[in-house]
Amino acid sequence: AINPNTALMDTHEAPPLASKTNILRSIYPEVTVKELEEILVQCGQSLKNSCDEIEKRLKLQQVSSVNKYQSSIVQLYREYEGECHYCRVPGAKSIAYGMNSDQMTVDDFQFLLERGWARCGKWIYLPSNHKVCCPTYTIRLDVANFKPSKSHRRAQNRFDRFLATGNCTPKPSRKNTQTEKPGLELGDEEISFYRDNILAAVRQAFQTLQLSEVTTCTKDLISILPCNKRYHKNFACNILLKLNLPQNVREKVGNELASLLPSSWEAEYESGFINFNRDATFGPPIVGKSKSAPQVRETLPKKITQDISGHTLELTLEDPVFTDEKFE
Numbered sequence: 001a002i003n004p005n006t007a008l009m010d011t012h013e014a015p016p017l018a019s020k021t022n023i024l025r026s027i028y029p030e031v032t033v034k035e036l037e038e039i040l041v042q043c044g045q046s047l048k049n050s051c052d053e054i055e056k057r058l059k060l061q062q063v064s065s066v067n068k069y070q071s072s073i074v075q076l077y078r079e080y081e082g083e084c085h086y087c088r089v090p091g092a093k094s095i096a097y098g099m100n101s102d103q104m105t106v107d108d109f110q111f112l113l114e115r116g117w118a119r120c121g122k123w124i125y126l127p128s129n130h131k132v133c134c135p136t137y138t139i140r141l142d143v144a145n146f147k148p149s150k151s152h153r154r155a156q157n158r159f160d161r162f163l164a165t166g167n168c169t170p171k172p173s174r175k176n177t178q179t180e181k182p183g184l185e186l187g188d189e190e191i192s193f194y195r196d197n198i199l200a201a202v203r204q205a206f207q208t209l210q211l212s213e214v215t216t217c218t219k220d221l222i223s224i225l226p227c228n229k230r231y232h233k234n235f236a237c238n239i240l241l242k243l244n245l246p247q248n249v250r251e252k253v254g255n256e257l258a259s260l261l262p263s264s265w266e267a268e269y270e271s272g273f274i275n276f277n278r279d280a281t282f283g284p285p286i287v288g289k290s291k292s293a294p295q296v297r298e299t300l301p302k303k304i305t306q307d308i309s310g311h312t313l314e315l316t317l318e319d320p321v322f323t324d325e326k327f328e
Helices: 002-010 016-027 033-042 045-070 105-114 150-165 188-206 246-261
Strands: 075-076 081-085 093-103 118-120 124-127 225-226 235-237 269-272 275-276
Touching: 016 033, 016 045, 033 045, 188 225, 188 235, 188 246, 246 269, 246 275
Parallel strands: none
Antiparallel strands: 075 093, 081 093, 093 124, 118 124, 225 235, 235 275, 269 275
């Protein structure tokens, strides 16, 4: 370190401003060059006076920093009331305690938040929920770990549609736009053909497994339903569920029944249902969407296909309107 008094004694002529700035810079590296030059000019380029001024400013900064992080300054008010801005019912009141905070530490503010206090600018208040018509509760959200749910995404999509088109009506569901499933459009002749084959196969399966004869199984009890798309078949029959067989017996009968049906049906037993394809006599198998390649969801940004030529989004800023609070 360089002593400013020694530096002055060793020189016969007063050093220029730049040299004095370099001397102070070596003593106080935390102070910027611009601030050092301003202090030198203010102190008449006296190194000793400049050092005293710098020391004074550093002490003030240290005291200010300590006060900022170790103390809170508030002005506490008593309980006050005003008009309820939630329900707008005539005579409804909003009651709370409040205080004005000129300075608030992080620990003190955290302490208040954990006990239901809220903040609006420098105004910190605690609603009197036991006295008001519309109690308010503080909900804290960890933004860093927040993951939107399905309902959150739907709300965002509705809001995006409203901004783009002026209409937030949800899109029609797939169930409403879906065409009638195959199997519900079969002719009587084809349905009767499947019922006869399945009824004969059921009776033969019971004989093969040496089970008691099924007297309750009739042709009218057999229903031909559209197959669940996960099994990649055209039709399904739930006759084994209607017979109320024990689960272990139902599985044996189901596997045996699937093997007795025509091989062109490619019948399979799964969870009480016999799933099979259409018989070649009535046409080729009904081919659905391919499941080999997974479908990729469309990612943002989404293209808006609606006609938005007549839609105009207008944003306005209005001054808030407050009622006069009544303090006790």
